[in-house]
Amino acid sequence: MEQLIYLYGFIPGIEAKQNPLSEMKGFDGETSIYTVSAGNMEAVVCALDETEFSEQALQEKTENDIKWLQQKALHHHHTIMNLYKQYTLIPLKFCTIYKSEARLHQTVEPKMKQMETALEQIKGREEWNLKIYCEDAQLKEEISNNSSVVGAKKKEISQLSPGRRFFEMKKIDSLIEEELDKEKNNICEDIHGQMKQYATDATVKMNWSKEMTGRKENMCWNSIYFLEKPHVESFLREMEQKENAFADKGFTLELTGPWPAYHFAGLK
Structure with missing residues (x-):
């Protein structure tokens, strides 16, 4: 045998x-x-x-x-x-x-x-993984107070009769949720677009659920970068700047690596 x-x-x-x-x-x-x-x-x-x-x-x-x-x-x-x-x-x-x-x-x-x-x-290359999480409540409050789209809708509703105003106000929460998702995705895509300039290759993966991450925040981005070793230091410095820049908006950037080339060896 x-x-x-x-x-x-x-x-x-x-x-x-x-x-x-x-x-x-x-x-x-x-x-x-x-x-x-x-x-x-x-x-x-x-x-x-x-x-x-x-x-x-x-x-x-x-x-x-x-x-x-x-x-x-x-x-x-x-x-x-x-x-x-x-x-x-x-x-x-x-x-x-x-x-x-x-x-x-x-x-x-x-x-x-x-x-x-x-x-x-x-x-001579390394794989790095970036997961981005967001505390929605913090960003949602900012959107509710500062979004031009939400502001315009509130102004439109304020001019309606009291009866119609009551029902239209219920739609504000849905609009804020829509704008929240757009803002999170725009921020994550912007971060990804800047970070992948350091990489020879990059890919975006599916987000994990809270059950998988064990975190209270939602994961809103999950990307992998393949870097030549001489570019790693600059990549890490840029990532640290991004983490500091978006912390006040409720974002947490979790970078792990280096990893073996699980995603970029090109073989199954």
């Missing part, structure tokens, strides 16, 4: 030769991580027992044992980050498993040139 292969990612063969892989425990917590040659690359893998880590066994664990899932997800994350600190890395998603080394090679070989090109493109 062949052992399963857990795949963490790919590194350049020349980097692996110059800097041999340090001792790290694999996904099962017992065996060690090692590399498998794939053209000019090395696949960073560990072996798994097919009985313990079969597709059915993994499905049962992920559905019924949240503690196990958290531990294994942390293991994967820490291993990826350790590899990223040492090598140019194409990171793979959590629980990327092959039935054998032969199946791994069958998958990699048709994509070899594309993967080698991807390693060259991500070398």
Whole structure:
């Protein structure tokens, strides 16, 4: 019975030769991580027992044992980050498993040139994530008091008869909500437009819900930037200025990184 292969990612063969892989425990917590040659690359893998880590066994664990899932997800994350600190890395998603080394090679070989090109493109670059949150009440009050659109509507309503005025005033709250969403999006797009000038590539992701973030504020922006390392310092200075500039409007800019090229390696 062949052992399963857990795949963490790919590194350049020349980097692996110059800097041999340090001792790290694999996904099962017992065996060690090692590399498998794939053209000019090395696949960073560990072996798994097919009985313990079969597709059915993994499905049962992920559905019924949240503690196990958290531990294994942390293991994967820490291993990826350790590899990223040492090598140019194409990171793979959590629980990327092959039935054998032969199946791994069958998958990699048709994509070899594309993967080698991807390693060259991500070398010397870092991925950074910006999440923007907004305390709506603070910005909503500013819009209610200062928005020309809201002001014009209030003036229009003030000239109506008392009966019609009562019903039209109910629409003010909806108008303020609309203007709030527009203002938040305009501010976030402006910040993103200025920050992506420092990046070789950038992308906007879906916002997370409060259940996912665990925060009381709404997330109103979620973007990823791919930066050449010499540009990182200027990017961080600009981000700090933006954070200070919009704090009074109720915005919180949360920047994390550097991360491996999860979004810009160009591979699935």
